[in-house]
Amino acid sequence: MAAQNATDAQVVTGPAKGPDGVRDRETVTEQQHLDRVYRRLEEKIHEAEFLMDDAAKRGQVGTPGALAERDAQVFRAGVHLNRLNSEFEDFLFGRIDLLRGKDGKKGPDGAYTSVEPADDAVRDGRAEIAETLHIGRLGVLDADYAPLVIDWRAPAAAPFYRATPVAPGRVVRRRVIRSKGRKVLGVEDDLLRPELTTTLAGETLPVVGDGALMAALGQARSHTMRDIVSSIQAEQDLVIRAPAASVTEVEGGPGTGKTAVALHRAAYLLYQDRRRYAGGILVVSPTPLLVAYTEGVLPSLGEEGQVAIRAVGSLVDGAEADTYDEPAVARIKGSSRMLKVLRKAVRGALDLARPATGRPAGQLALGEDEPPAARSVPDRLRVVAFGARVELDAQELARIRTTALGGTAPVNLLRPRARRLILDALWAKAGGPRRWSDPELAAEARRAFDEDITTEDDFLAFLDAWWPELTPRRVLAALADERRLGRWSRRVLNPREVRLLARSLARLDAAGRGPLSVHDVALLDELETLLGTPARPRAPRELDPLEALSGLEELMPQRAESRRERAERIAQERRDYAHVIVDEAQDLTPMQWRMIGRRGRHATWTVVGDPAQSSWSDPDEAAAARDEALGTRPRRRFRLTVNYRNPAEIAELAAKVLALAMPGSESPAAVRSTGIRPRFRVVGGGLARAVRAEARHLLDEVDGTVGVVVPMARRAEARQWLAGLGERVVALGSLEAKGLEYDATVVVTPAEIADESPAGLRVLYVALTRATQRLTVLAGERDDPDAAGVPDLLRD
Numbered sequence: 001m002a003a004q005n006a007t008d009a010q011v012v013t014g015p016a017k018g019p020d021g022v023r024d025r026e027t028v029t030e031q032q033h034l035d036r037v038y039r040r041l042e043e044k045i046h047e048a049e050f051l052m053d054d055a056a057k058r059g060q061v062g063t064p065g066a067l068a069e070r071d072a073q074v075f076r077a078g079v080h081l082n083r084l085n086s087e088f089e090d091f092l093f094g095r096i097d098l099l100r101g102k103d104g105k106k107g108p109d110g111a112y113t114s115v116e117p118a119d120d121a122v123r124d125g126r127a128e129i130a131e132t133l134h135i136g137r138l139g140v141l142d143a144d145y146a147p148l149v150i151d152w153r154a155p156a157a158a159p160f161y162r163a164t165p166v167a168p169g170r171v172v173r174r175r176v177i178r179s180k181g182r183k184v185l186g187v188e189d190d191l192l193r194p195e196l197t198t199t200l201a202g203e204t205l206p207v208v209g210d211g212a213l214m215a216a217l218g219q220a221r222s223h224t225m226r227d228i229v230s231s232i233q234a235e236q237d238l239v240i241r242a243p244a245a246s247v248t249e250v251e252g253g254p255g256t257g258k259t260a261v262a263l264h265r266a267a268y269l270l271y272q273d274r275r276r277y278a279g280g281i282l283v284v285s286p287t288p289l290l291v292a293y294t295e296g297v298l299p300s301l302g303e304e305g306q307v308a309i310r311a312v313g314s315l316v317d318g319a320e321a322d323t324y325d326e327p328a329v330a331r332i333k334g335s336s337r338m339l340k341v342l343r344k345a346v347r348g349a350l351d352l353a354r355p356a357t358g359r360p361a362g363q364l365a366l367g368e369d370e371p372p373a374a375r376s377v378p379d380r381l382r383v384v385a386f387g388a389r390v391e392l393d394a395q396e397l398a399r400i401r402t403t404a405l406g407g408t409a410p411v412n413l414l415r416p417r418a419r420r421l422i423l424d425a426l427w428a429k430a431g432g433p434r435r436w437s438d439p440e441l442a443a444e445a446r447r448a449f450d451e452d453i454t455t456e457d458d459f460l461a462f463l464d465a466w467w468p469e470l471t472p473r474r475v476l477a478a479l480a481d482e483r484r485l486g487r488w489s490r491r492v493l494n495p496r497e498v499r500l501l502a503r504s505l506a507r508l509d510a511a512g513r514g515p516l517s518v519h520d521v522a523l524l525d526e527l528e529t530l531l532g533t534p535a536r537p538r539a540p541r542e543l544d545p546l547e548a549l550s551g552l553e554e555l556m557p558q559r560a561e562s563r564r565e566r567a568e569r570i571a572q573e574r575r576d577y578a579h580v581i582v583d584e585a586q587d588l589t590p591m592q593w594r595m596i597g598r599r600g601r602h603a604t605w606t607v608v609g610d611p612a613q614s615s616w617s618d619p620d621e622a623a624a625a626r627d628e629a630l631g632t633r634p635r636r637r638f639r640l641t642v643n644y645r646n647p648a649e650i651a652e653l654a655a656k657v658l659a660l661a662m663p664g665s666e667s668p669a670a671v672r673s674t675g676i677r678p679r680f681r682v683v684g685g686g687l688a689r690a691v692r693a694e695a696r697h698l699l700d701e702v703d704g705t706v707g708v709v710v711p712m713a714r715r716a717e718a719r720q721w722l723a724g725l726g727e728r729v730v731a732l733g734s735l736e737a738k739g740l741e742y743d744a745t746v747v748v749t750p751a752e753i754a755d756e757s758p759a760g761l762r763v764l765y766v767a768l769t770r771a772t773q774r775l776t777v778l779a780g781e782r783d784d785p786d787a788a789g790v791p792d793l794l795r796d
């Protein structure tokens with residue numbers, strides 16, 4: 001690991017490569033340790049199987065005590081089996097050799113806890129290694145409870161990530177072990193106190209190779225993200241292990257590891273406090289593509305099904321957004337001004353249909369399949385009471401509705417109140433209060449009166465039509481009527497905005513069915529809160545006593561749902577999380593912040609983002625909404641400074657756009673350079689041909705993936721351009737590129753991307769920072785390319 005804490009973008013080169021003999025010997029040493037670890041794991045598997053067996057027998061005894069004991073044993077044994085049987089690519093990946101510490105105290109993992117060396121640990125530039133720790137994905141103790149492997153999240157593992165030559169603590173040598181399954185492939189060392197002569201078991205400490213981090217960064221990319229557990233850098237480790245109190249805010253430019261850090265932090269929090277966080281962490285991602293790209297990371301860290309990772313357009317159950325609004329519409333839908341409009345809409349929506357003049361209540365057409373908006377709102381109610389007809393007319397009904405709607409309670413929850421007011425009015429009109437002088441008899445008569453009326457089918461039909469239970473989708477669809485929307489948004493939206501918004505929602509039918517955009521989903525969520533869901537009797541759920549033990553389901557194959565199903569179920573059942581992680585936070589609109597805020601009212605938060613990559617046009621408004629969602633909770637801020645994704649040559653080009661997009665902001669320092677400069681091509685004989693040719697060229701150049709980033713408006717056609725080129729290449733709209741990375745990218749017509757929205761330059765900056773190895777820029781006419789094909793925006 002050569003570049004630990006390479007905050008100034010310089011690779012701290014490790015010591016010279018050891019001779020092959022030393023390398024082989026050290027590899028054998030680590031192989032022996034790994035063999036020991038696996039032998040111990042096998043013993044544990046046998047133990048676990050025995051426990052499972054034994055527990056099953058105890059279960060047959062059948063007393064409550066025996067059952068509880070069986071449950072606990074099955075659970076523990078199951079946890080072991082499940083973990084031990086997992087195929088880890090590199091179960092063991094690190095080792096640190098440490099000096100004697102200040103005191104002799106040991107932690108629960110069997111390692112010494114002292115961070116600093118004892119005063120006399122070094123004498124005359126000589127020291128002995130007093131402790132060697134191996135770091136891996138899970139902790140393993142030997143039969144005597146001595147640590148064979150320390151879990152990467154345990155406090156004792158922190159020096160592996162944090163020690164630097166400037167502040168080495170007790171660490172003398174840090175070793176990255178490359179292994180696959182049971183085989184050690186090689187080791188790379190990093191000497192943190194090169195000035196010392198250090199001995200290990202009497203021999204001079206051998207040191208081998210360098211470049212573990214660089215090897216990781218240079219690897220070909222696939223369509224799924226890898227974990228970085230063996231090469232987390234010091235500044236990243238500080239974020240991952242930051243205490244979960246209140247809000248942890250992380251900023252950093254493209255490629256600084258924000259997403260990786262956020263996911264590793266989720267795993268760390270689970271390790272720290274499983275009771276609190278299991279099933280209770282929500283990660284919000286900007287796009288379904290980024291969800292798909294990142295969702296394998298937590299399972300590879302041994303945390304399966306415990307964290308809900310959801311795209312911001314999929315946070316509302318049953319609403320899967322697959323459409324992007326044009327920027328002007330997105331801007332309206334995302335703005336907090338929409339809150340005022342929606343507040344009016346939920347109350348106004350009760351009057352959606354035209355009054356059905358002259359039609360008596362009880363003869364209303366209320367066909368089940370009829371869309372709600374087509375139903376008529378009755379303008380009078382007639383009942384028979386005390387042998388006479390009693391009627392409430394349109395004016396009286398309107399008055400009752402206004403009274404019922406007073407206050408801010410959710411509209412659907414006000415229906416019982418409205419019903420009561422109607423019965424009061426009918427009772428009064430029928431002369432009920434005058435008929436009985438005895439209060440008890442009067443109360444009895446009133447009860448009978450209410451019961452008679454409310455069990456009439458006609459009355460129930462009236463109520464359903466006059467105060468229907470509104471759904472968020474129905475109200476959203478109601479905004480598609482320009483005149484109605486104009487009324488509800490008076491002095492909030494201007495006529496042009498009203499037109500744009502209404503037109504964009506015309507995609508939905510009257511019941512709100514139809515394609516939703518990402519921004520519609522936040523509106524639906526807001527509407528759900530404003531409308532409220534009336535309590536309904538629930539079907540009693542059959543309880544299995546084993547379910548009381550958290551995490552058990554995933555261990556019982558015969559009953560288990562798939563892991564993905566489980567994660568989805570957790571997400572559906574939970575509305576309020578213990579920890580909310582927001583990735584690409586700079587892109588959230590005020591309405592989206594409100595939606596996410598509702599899911600983390602009692603949560604602690606980790607918020608990662610980069611203002612320079614924001615595709616939201618009004619950052620101040622979004623910042624205000626973010627403040628509101630996060631409330632007054634104290635915030636701890638971190639900054640990541642090193643770009644691990646882009647080689648310096650690509651980062652340098654992107655920095656030119658950054659200077660235009662956000663003058664004065666700093667680019668993160670690229671940690672490596674490839675010597676390969678970005679390529680420029682001018683679109684000559686047609687865009688499709690040029691893009692296809694360039695994609696082909698790059699597929700030959702790299703082993704992994706190629707991403708072709710196009711303006712949003714060209715998204716659909718771009719997929720056709722690449723047809724038949726295979727799975728390594730994908731086309732994506734500029735907004736979809738967020739958070740993703742490819743070995744090589746083609747950025748198509750930068751000026752068009754920049755012109756697509758007020759935040760277009762920042763969107764272009766995102767597009768230019770996706771490549772790990774190669775970048776080609778294809779300039780169109782609007783790019784005004786120079787003789788070398790360099791677009792105007794990318795020139796010095």
Ligand SMILES: Nc1ncnc2c1ncn2[C@@H]1O[C@H](COP(=O)(O)OP(=O)(O)OP(=O)(O)O)[C@@H](O)[C@H]1O
Pocket residue numbers: 213216217226227228231232233236252253254255256257258259260261610613644645738739740741769
């Ligand atoms: N310590 C590390 N060791 C190895 N690889 C790393 C490390 N840190 C980051 N990376 C790699 O760098 C790349 C960028 O990381 P990541 O996507 O998390 O960055 P980001 O800050 O979220 O970027 P963006 O803002 O562009 O979305 C990933 O391939 C990640 O695996």
